[in-house]
Structure formats: structure tokens, C-alpha cells
Amino acid sequence: MKASFESIVDVTAIGGQNSAKIHELLTLASKEELVQSVQDTDRVLFLGIDFQNDFMENGGLAVPNSHQDVANVTRFIYDNMERITTIAVSIDTHEPQQIFHPSWWVDLSGHNPEPLTIISAEDVDNGKWKPVEHYEVSKDYVHNLEKLGKKQLCIWPYHCLQGTNGAALESQFSNMIHFHSIARKSKLQKIVKGLDPLSEMYGIIKAEYDRSDYCNHEFLQSLKGYDKIIIAGEAKSHCVLESVKQIAEHYAKDREITSRIFLLEDCMSPITGFEESTNEEFKQLQIQYGINIVSSNSFSMD
Known part of the structure; x- marks a missing residue:
């Protein structure tokens, strides 16, 4: 390798802003004289x-x-x-409106669930949690999660x-x-x-x-x-x-x-x-x- 690890990765910047300019980085990569992957x-x-x-x-x-x-x-x-x-x-x-995000569900008081709330099929059946829309398919989803032995529906913070x-x-x-x-x-x-x-x-x-x-x-x-x-x-x-x-x-x-x-x-x-x-x-x-x-x-x- 001609390029050093440090010329590619700044470990102090992990999780933060990238100071590297992608064109310069890939120009550097193009100067490596490595065997093409197709020859492996x-x-x-x-x-x-x-x-x-x-x-x-x-x-x-x-x-x-x-x-x-x-x-x-x-x-x-x-x-x-x-x-x-x-x-x-x-x-x-x-997207913000997805079945595992807070905006999808409300309780009896109209409040959205907090992150890491678990919503079971029983919770939906008894009205503890209700989807804002798509009631039947949302109910079908949580029931099938439990029927298939999957993790119960967990509400995650808005992400990605x-x-x-x-x-x-x-x-x-x-x-x-x-x-x-x-x-x-x-x-x-x-x-x-x-x-x-x-x-x-x-x-x-x-x-x-x-x-x-x-x-x-x-x-x-x-x-x-x-x-x-x-x-x-x-x-x-x-x-x-x-x-x-x-x-x-x-x-x-x-x-x-x-x-x-x-x-x-x-x-x-x-x-x-x-x-x-x-x-x-x-x-x-x-x-x-x-x-x-x-x-x-x-x-x-x-």
C-alpha cells in the first residue's frame, strides 16, 4: 500500500464531520498498484x-x-x-411515518409512545395503543410478529x-x-x-x-x-x-x-x-x- 491508513481514516473524526475531500481521496486510491479484484x-x-x-x-x-x-x-x-x-x-x-416510529401510534390520551416502548398484539386489541391510520394492517402486523416468533414491535427513536x-x-x-x-x-x-x-x-x-x-x-x-x-x-x-x-x-x-x-x-x-x-x-x-x-x-x- 502506498497510502497510509492515516491518509484515509482520521480516527478522531469518527462519528463527526468528514474533513477528507472525496475526489482527492479517490485520486489517491487510483495511484495504488494493486491486483484487480477480478483476478482474486x-x-x-x-x-x-x-x-x-x-x-x-x-x-x-x-x-x-x-x-x-x-x-x-x-x-x-x-x-x-x-x-x-x-x-x-x-x-x-x-421515513418519519413508519410503524416502528413514535408518530405511528397514540395512546388513549392521544400521546405518542416513548422510544423503546414495546407494543404487543394485546395492546392493540385492547386499545392501549392505536395506529393513527392503517388500523387493520397495523394490527395484522403485530399479530404476525408474535405468531412467527419474532421480536415484538419496539418503538425506536426517529433514525436514518x-x-x-x-x-x-x-x-x-x-x-x-x-x-x-x-x-x-x-x-x-x-x-x-x-x-x-x-x-x-x-x-x-x-x-x-x-x-x-x-x-x-x-x-x-x-x-x-x-x-x-x-x-x-x-x-x-x-x-x-x-x-x-x-x-x-x-x-x-x-x-x-x-x-x-x-x-x-x-x-x-x-x-x-x-x-x-x-x-x-x-x-x-x-x-x-x-x-x-x-x-x-x-x-x-x-
């Missing part, structure tokens, strides 16, 4: 889940320790620039609103993945999720529940083309966990593929209050599907 014999996918401003420590839905996660993951990508074939990132994207700074990729992470795209002549894949106002989409493959039963089959199929699938992101307890579960469940009968999954444990953190349950679920994924949980500074690509 050992194909490696890095999947970064929701590394966005609103999930940083000063964001709208802050994840504790997310700044250190970004510092670790950008260093990992830099150190493995010549080994990572493709980078794909998910971008959580919402389309077109706002909170929805943008965190600046230093963005610097690194775009640098990789130019330096390795590799197309950066951006997966936008979460736009349906009537569903939650923690995982990148499909919603928690929706009537159309959408599934990102194209991305699932693409995973067969990689020898290693490395995953990190925010939050470990929700969007990372559900993404990994959805991939693993799809390939439940093909352990050869699920065993290619490597989670960077020091590049993802849970939302406060979900630590224990998240760790237990990941342990079960290890046992059931053979996924690997590793540290970014000790994981060998060989």
Missing part, C-alpha cells in the same frame, strides 16, 4: 451492516462502543485491502431518515470502503433496506414480516461465489444478528456455505439491554450452522 483466486466478501451516523455514539439511535468498532473495522479493511474481493454495505433508510445526515454512511468507514473500490477496481455494493412503512427490516435479506414476503434472493445467490464471507456492523443485537440468521437459515442444509461466515466480534456492538440475549443467540448460530466468531486483529485470511 480466493474470493472474499466483506459485508458491513448499517455503519451509519445515526448508529454512532452521538447518533439518533446510538450504539455504545460504535466508534471503536469503526476504528477496528477500517483498520481491518486497510490491512486486508489486497485480500478483500468485494465490499457490500447495507444502508438502513426510513432518508436524505438526512443520520442516514449517511459514517464518514471514516465511507472513506475506507470507497478507497477500496477504486484501489481494487471492485464495484461497491450498496443495499438499501427499511423503506416499507408497514414493516421492520432488521436483516438485509427480508423484513420481519410483510405481506409481499420480499426476499433478496439475488444477494443470497451471490454468496455462493465467495470462499469467505466476513461480517461486521451495527447493531450486533438487531441488524447484524438478523442478517446472519437470515443467511444461515437460508443455507441451513449447506453447512459448507454457513461455515464460510466469519463475524468480527470487535467490530460490532449491541444496543444496551440486549447484550446477554444477543450473545446467547450467536452461540446457538455457531453450534447450529458452524459460523465463526473471530477478532479482527487475530483473524487470518489464509
Whole structure:
């Protein structure tokens, strides 16, 4: 590598304003003389889940320790620039009026719920919480969440609103993945999720529940083309966990593929209050599907 890590990433600016000018950064990347990704014999996918401003420590839905996660993951990508074939990132994207935002619901006094309020099917049935509109489909949604054994509907702070700074990729992470795209002549894949106002989409493959039963089959199929699938992101307890579960469940009968999954444990953190349950679920994924949980500074690509 000709460019230093520090010329790409300013760790003191994580979660803040980007001082780098993208044209100058990518011009610097174009001067690297690295092997083009298309020539890789050992194909490696890095999947970064929701590394966005609103999930940083000063964001709208802050994840504790997310700044250190970004510092670790950008260093990992830099150190493995010549080994990572493709980078794909998910971008959580919402509007104010969505079923998991406060504006969707009111109580008997006409007040919106506070963030982290749990709304059960029983709450809707007995009128404790009522949607401002779309009553029948909202009722159907919370009932199906419970029927399918999903997380109950949680009201989140307004976050990742389309077109706002909170929805943008965190600046230093963005610097690194775009640098990789130019330096390795590799197309950066951006997966936008979460736009349906009537569903939650923690995982990148499909919603928690929706009537159309959408599934990102194209991305699932693409995973067969990689020898290693490395995953990190925010939050470990929700969007990372559900993404990994959805991939693993799809390939439940093909352990050869699920065993290619490597989670960077020091590049993802849970939302406060979900630590224990998240760790237990990941342990079960290890046992059931053979996924690997590793540290970014000790994981060998060989």
C-alpha cells in the first residue's frame, strides 16, 4: 500500500464531520498498484451492516462502543485491502411515518409512545395503543410478529431518515470502503433496506414480516461465489444478528456455505439491554450452522 491508513481514516473524526475531500481521496486510491479484484483466486466478501451516523455514539439511535468498532473495522479493511474481493454495505433508510416510529401510534390520551416502548398484539386489541391510520394492517402486523416468533414491535427513536445526515454512511468507514473500490477496481455494493412503512427490516435479506414476503434472493445467490464471507456492523443485537440468521437459515442444509461466515466480534456492538440475549443467540448460530466468531486483529485470511 502506498497510502497510509492515516491518509484515509482520521480516527478522531469518527462519528463527526468528514474533513477528507472525496475526489482527492479517490485520486489517491487510483495511484495504488494493486491486483484487480477480478483476478482474486480466493474470493472474499466483506459485508458491513448499517455503519451509519445515526448508529454512532452521538447518533439518533446510538450504539455504545460504535466508534471503536469503526476504528477496528477500517483498520481491518486497510490491512486486508489486497485480500478483500468485494465490499457490500447495507444502508438502513426510513421515513418519519413508519410503524416502528413514535408518530405511528397514540395512546388513549392521544400521546405518542416513548422510544423503546414495546407494543404487543394485546395492546392493540385492547386499545392501549392505536395506529393513527392503517388500523387493520397495523394490527395484522403485530399479530404476525408474535405468531412467527419474532421480536415484538419496539418503538425506536426517529433514525436514518432518508436524505438526512443520520442516514449517511459514517464518514471514516465511507472513506475506507470507497478507497477500496477504486484501489481494487471492485464495484461497491450498496443495499438499501427499511423503506416499507408497514414493516421492520432488521436483516438485509427480508423484513420481519410483510405481506409481499420480499426476499433478496439475488444477494443470497451471490454468496455462493465467495470462499469467505466476513461480517461486521451495527447493531450486533438487531441488524447484524438478523442478517446472519437470515443467511444461515437460508443455507441451513449447506453447512459448507454457513461455515464460510466469519463475524468480527470487535467490530460490532449491541444496543444496551440486549447484550446477554444477543450473545446467547450467536452461540446457538455457531453450534447450529458452524459460523465463526473471530477478532479482527487475530483473524487470518489464509
